Every structure is written in structure tokens, then in C-alpha cells.
Amino acid sequence: MLKLYTVSVSLPLPLPQTHKIKTPKPxxxxxxxxxxxxxxxxxSGSKNSSLPLLAATLLCSNSSLLHNVPTNLTDTNAMLSILRSLGAKVEVDIGSGQILVNTDSVRSVEPCLEEMTKTRGGFFVIGPLLTRFGEAVVGLPGGCDIGERPVDLYIRGFRALGAVAELRDGKMFAYAANGRGLVGGTFHLDFPSVGATETLMMAACMADGVTRLSNVAKEPEVIDLARFLNDSGACVYGAGTDKLLIKGKCHLHGSEYVVPxxxxxxxxxxxxxxxxxxxxxxxxxxxxxxxxxxxxxxxxxxxxxxxxxxxxxxxxxxxxxxxxxxxxxxxxxxxxxxxxxxxxxxxxxxxxxxxxxxxxxxxxxxxxxxxxxxxxxxxxxxxxxxxxxxxxxxxxxxxxxxxxxxxxxxxxxxxxxxxxxxxxxxxxxxxxxxxxxxxxxxxxxxxxxxxxxxxxx
Known part of the structure; x- marks a missing residue:
């Protein structure tokens, strides 16, 4: 098991005046x-940890406070825009790297398509939306053109959790087959994809029953997300190994977390x-x-x-x-x-x-x-x-x-x-x-x- 990065923080809420990041010119x-x-x-704080952590706030009631977020990144900016497009309230203090997110007012299950094309990390929201609302419509991810990054692992993983998932018109449409919500299931990843591991982990946290995932990614960012979820009330076991066990039906609440x-x-x-x-x-x-x-x-x-x-x-x-x-x-x-x-x-x-x-x-x-x-x-x-x-x-x-x-x-x-x-x-x-x-x-x-x-x- 990898050693986790921790620091002591004692910072007041609410955050200082909100700032918005401007899209840079060429x-x-x-x-x-x-x-x-x-x-x-x-x-700086980890970009590859921050994006799934921000998506995970969609699972939490009340407010989540993240420290040491790399706020001066266009990928971070795009993810915050995606959360806002869903109805989340987001406050950012660029100087300190603090982001306060409250998703209690989220009602939409379809994020802004334009923002989704800007970052691969935006696709993380499909897991939390699907398990929280029983449905999600999410545009296919953008990001760098460095090769095929197919979403078939996501589709088959969602199906293992009792969802219907399909691709149409550049979007993934997913909904709970029983009309109520996801259910626990068992799924083996063909390749230890970090994105698929983290997305399915989040989706399983609120599913009805126990989920077992095998051949999962073991990256530090996976451990980081599991730790945040557990701090927020989830029951995720095995992060850092090739098997995950997630006990679902948990009520997640906002928590305070430091990005490594x-x-x-x-x-x-x-x-x-x-x-x-x-x-x-x-x-x-x-x-x-x-x-x-x-x-x-x-x-x-x-x-x-x-x-x-x-x-x-x-x-x-x-x-x-x-x-x-x-x-x-x-x-x-x-x-x-x-x-x-x-x-x-x-x-x-x-x-x-x-x-x-x-x-x-x-x-x-x-x-x-x-x-x-x-x-x-x-x-x-x-x-x-x-x-x-x-x-x-x-x-x-x-x-x-x-x-x-x-x-x-x-x-x-x-x-x-x-x-x-x-x-x-x-x-x-x-x-x-x-x-x-x-x-x-x-x-x-x-x-x-x-x-x-x-x-x-």
C-alpha cells in the first residue's frame, strides 16, 4: 500500500471572493x-487527482472543500465549468488553491457539451450522475489526440451495475434498467484503465449492494479518490491493489481534503x-x-x-x-x-x-x-x-x-x-x-x- 500524502489544515469558511479563470489567447x-x-x-497539486475529486463532489450532500488544487490550469477551469453547468455552486480562491463545491442544487443530468470537449477529465461526472439520479447524458470526452481511448469499458462496467448504456450522436446515454438506481455487481476490466476504475468506483458507492471490480488501476490517483470517498462516508476497500470492493447504498457528505x-x-x-x-x-x-x-x-x-x-x-x-x-x-x-x-x-x-x-x-x-x-x-x-x-x-x-x-x-x-x-x-x-x-x-x-x-x- 502506498503512503498517503497528508498535511494539517485549518482554514476558515466560507472562502474569499470568488475568481474566474479566463481562457488564454493563443x-x-x-x-x-x-x-x-x-x-x-x-x-503544484495533482491535476490527475483534482479532476476526479471534483467530479466526486457530485455524490456529496452539503459542501466539499478541496485544498491545493491547481486552479491555474485550463483543465481545472473546464471541470469547474462542467460542474456549474449542472447547477453546482463553486467558489474558487486561486491564490490559495482552495475550491468549495456545493452540489445540493444540481438537478441536470447533462453537462455542457462545449465544456466536455475541452478536457478528458469531464467524463468522470457520468458515474456520479448515473448513480445519484439514475440517469446521465454526457458528451464524449475531449483532451489530447494521443490515441484511442474507447469508452467500452465504461459501458460494460455500467451494465454490470444494472444500467443501460449506449452511444448516440457523440454522447453516452445511461440509465438504471430497473427505473430506480444502480445495483451492486461484478466486473473485470480488460485493461487497468485509471479513468474507468475511478468512474466505476464512484458509481458503485451509491449502488444497492456490493460491487467487486478486478484488474483495476493501482495509480496513486485511484488511492487518492478512494480516500476522499471514504472520508465522505463511502465504503471502498482495496485501493492500491488490483481488486476493489465497494459497499453501496452509502450516504455521502461533504468533507475537507488536501490534493497531493x-x-x-x-x-x-x-x-x-x-x-x-x-x-x-x-x-x-x-x-x-x-x-x-x-x-x-x-x-x-x-x-x-x-x-x-x-x-x-x-x-x-x-x-x-x-x-x-x-x-x-x-x-x-x-x-x-x-x-x-x-x-x-x-x-x-x-x-x-x-x-x-x-x-x-x-x-x-x-x-x-x-x-x-x-x-x-x-x-x-x-x-x-x-x-x-x-x-x-x-x-x-x-x-x-x-x-x-x-x-x-x-x-x-x-x-x-x-x-x-x-x-x-x-x-x-x-x-x-x-x-x-x-x-x-x-x-x-x-x-x-x-x-x-x-x-x-
Whole structure:
């Protein structure tokens, strides 16, 4: 079982004045490199935990208060708009990362279709709506085009809980077959999908009877959601293993919860230290959530030191890694395997490492579009399907600045990391993708010494 992240909080209610996040205009990041980073970095709250936690507030009476939410993300903004479109009352304090949600006034079972197209995370609401109201009509999810993310697991999972579910006109229509509500059932996931696991977990919390789910995802975000649900009165057992048991018919009430640090953001900055041959520290961080990446960076020659329980220093200075950093192979997979979200920035690092290294993507078959953009910087990458051969030769590729386009969130940040290591100026368009999942990325890099600017086009 993974260690859970907790902090003590004592904050007054109600929240300060509500703020709304404005949708950013098209912008460009301009990076001049190569650069050396140094300093300490604060890690934001987890986006991948925040979105299902916000959806779970639909199950709760009264108000739920979430702390450490990454409020300056377009994905978070889209999820809040989805909740409001259903009738929820939402108060946001951007400065402190607090979000207060009251869903007592929710009556609609169909969220705004336009907002649903903006984030994959919006689809989480279908589970809570279906189990609370006995029906739901939800548009198919948007997000990055990184491969097929079919909803058949959701459909078959809902059917196992006594629902009728079908796709029509770009929406999923679901309702309780008995006309009253969901019932407990048994379901085996063909693949340990995080989204399907979390959605079915939420749906089962208010179903009549016991639900058993097997081959479920074991990611930290699943544990996080289970903990929030249990704090709110649910009965979820087995989170962090491949089997879940949920006792339904629970009455859930609002609770107060702290979102843990974002392991993908932390991993991205660890890779930033490595690709720039720098030394930076960061906190808060949960090292066990990034054990796979830490092992690979140690193979490359990085020195990784843990201070206290939540601070990590990554040093890739030449005194640690030598003149040329050693490469390594990766294959993505469900937790505790190598995170698919860290594959693109890791590929960027490998372009600067010695030797020929294999990157195999086993989660999303189209998550290789960043390879073409990295090639524009001079990287030697050959892609065949979902596998890439990254060759750095004896000294690692010498990258040079170029004009690039970010096609998705994690692929976009890989271009930023490569730009930090490249000689000259790199310009990156399409950074709205990056803003979906990285809070103030350019500002944080500036604090570490990077020459990076955001330009409005």
C-alpha cells in the first residue's frame, strides 16, 4: 500500500471572493538555450487527482472543500465549468488553491457539451450522475489526440451495475434498467484503465449492494479518490491493489481534503534538471510515486538526494554524470510501471544521452507525435509504430533551436525541455495544450534561471 500524502489544515469558511479563470489567447513560448537551472521549485497539486475529486463532489450532500488544487490550469477551469453547468455552486480562491463545491442544487443530468470537449477529465461526472439520479447524458470526452481511448469499458462496467448504456450522436446515454438506481455487481476490466476504475468506483458507492471490480488501476490517483470517498462516508476497500470492493447504498457528505503533489509535474522537472545538466530541488514530492523514473535517472548518472520526507534534489552536473550522460531504455505501463505521461519528456532527455536507446509506448498508440518536432531540433529519432529508437551517439545529440508546434500536453512539455538544452532560440506554438496540465510552467522555469518568455500572438 502506498503512503498517503497528508498535511494539517485549518482554514476558515466560507472562502474569499470568488475568481474566474479566463481562457488564454493563443500564445508562443520562446526559449533561448542552452541553459543551466538552479534553485528550489514548488510542486503544484495533482491535476490527475483534482479532476476526479471534483467530479466526486457530485455524490456529496452539503459542501466539499478541496485544498491545493491547481486552479491555474485550463483543465481545472473546464471541470469547474462542467460542474456549474449542472447547477453546482463553486467558489474558487486561486491564490490559495482552495475550491468549495456545493452540489445540493444540481438537478441536470447533462453537462455542457462545449465544456466536455475541452478536457478528458469531464467524463468522470457520468458515474456520479448515473448513480445519484439514475440517469446521465454526457458528451464524449475531449483532451489530447494521443490515441484511442474507447469508452467500452465504461459501458460494460455500467451494465454490470444494472444500467443501460449506449452511444448516440457523440454522447453516452445511461440509465438504471430497473427505473430506480444502480445495483451492486461484478466486473473485470480488460485493461487497468485509471479513468474507468475511478468512474466505476464512484458509481458503485451509491449502488444497492456490493460491487467487486478486478484488474483495476493501482495509480496513486485511484488511492487518492478512494480516500476522499471514504472520508465522505463511502465504503471502498482495496485501493492500491488490483481488486476493489465497494459497499453501496452509502450516504455521502461533504468533507475537507488536501490534493497531493503532482507526480507528473515533479517528474518533468526532474527530467529538466537532467537534460540541462543542472542541480535543482523540489517539494512537496512523494518519491515512491516516481520510483521508476528515479531508478532510470540513477542509471543515467544523476545523483538524487531526499531531504526530510517530501523534498528531493536532482543533480546532473558534469561532476556527477561525467562528460556524457548514459542512456537507458523505457517501456510505459500501468503503475507501478513507467508513466506514459513522462514518456515524451524522457524521450527529450534521451536525445542528449549516449548510445542508442529504445522508447516503447504501450498505453497510447499515437503518443509519438513529439518525435517529429524533436527531429527538427536535430534529434536522431526513428519511429516504428509505438516504438522509437533514440540515438545520441557517443556524446549525445547536439540540439539546435527551431520553430515547433505542441500537438498535445505531454508532448508539448517535451519540446520545452529540449528547447532548454538546444543551442539558440526555440519557438513553440500550441502551448494551450501545455497550459492544460502545467501550472505557471514558464514562470517556474524563469525562477530557476531559464531564458523563457511567453508571447501573445
Amino acid at each position: 500564445q508562443t513560448l520562446t526559449i533561448t538555450g542552452p541553459t543551466t537551472l538552479s534553485g528550489h521549485l514548488p510542486i 503533489p503532482d507526480r507528473i509535474e515533479a517528474g518533468t522537472f526532474m527530467l529538466a534538471a537532467a537534460i540541462t545538466r543542472s542541480c535543482i530541488s523540489m517539494s512537496p514530492i512523494i518519491p515512491s510515486h516516481l520510483a521508476c523514473l528515479i531508478d532510470k535517472l540513477k542509471i543515467a548518472g544523476c545523483r538524487i538526494t531526499q531531504f526530510n520526507h517530501d523534498t528531493l534534489e536532482v543533480s546532473a552536473m558534469p561532476s556527477n554524470v561525467g562528460d556524457h550522460m548514459q542512456g537507458f531504455d523505457i517501456k510505459t505501463g500501468p503503475f507501478p510501471g513507467f508513466p506514459t505521461d513522462l514518456q515524451p519528456p524522457t524521450m527529450a532527455l534521451l536525445t542528449t544521452c549516449r548510445g542508442s536507446n529504445i522508447v516503447e509506448e504501450s498505453v497510447f498508440e499515437k503518443r509519438m507525435s513529439h518525435a517529429r518536432e524533436l527531429q527538427k531540433l536535430g534529434a536522431d529519432i526513428r519511429v516504428c509504430g509505438s516504438t522509437a529508437l533514440v540515438s545520441g551517439g557517443e556524446k549525445g545529440s547536439a540540439l539546435h533551436g527551431s520553430r515547433l508546434v505542441a500537438a498535445d500536453l505531454r508532448g508539448g512539455v517535451s519540446l520545452v525541455l529540449a528547447g532548454l538544452a538546444a543551442e539558440g532560440t526555440t519557438e513553440i506554438d500550441g502551448i494551450a495544450h501545455i497550459d492544460r496540465g502545467y501550472e505557471n510552467l514558464d514562470t517556474k522555469l524563469q525562477l530557476l534561471g531559464a531564458d523563457i518568455k511567453r508571447l501573445i500572438r
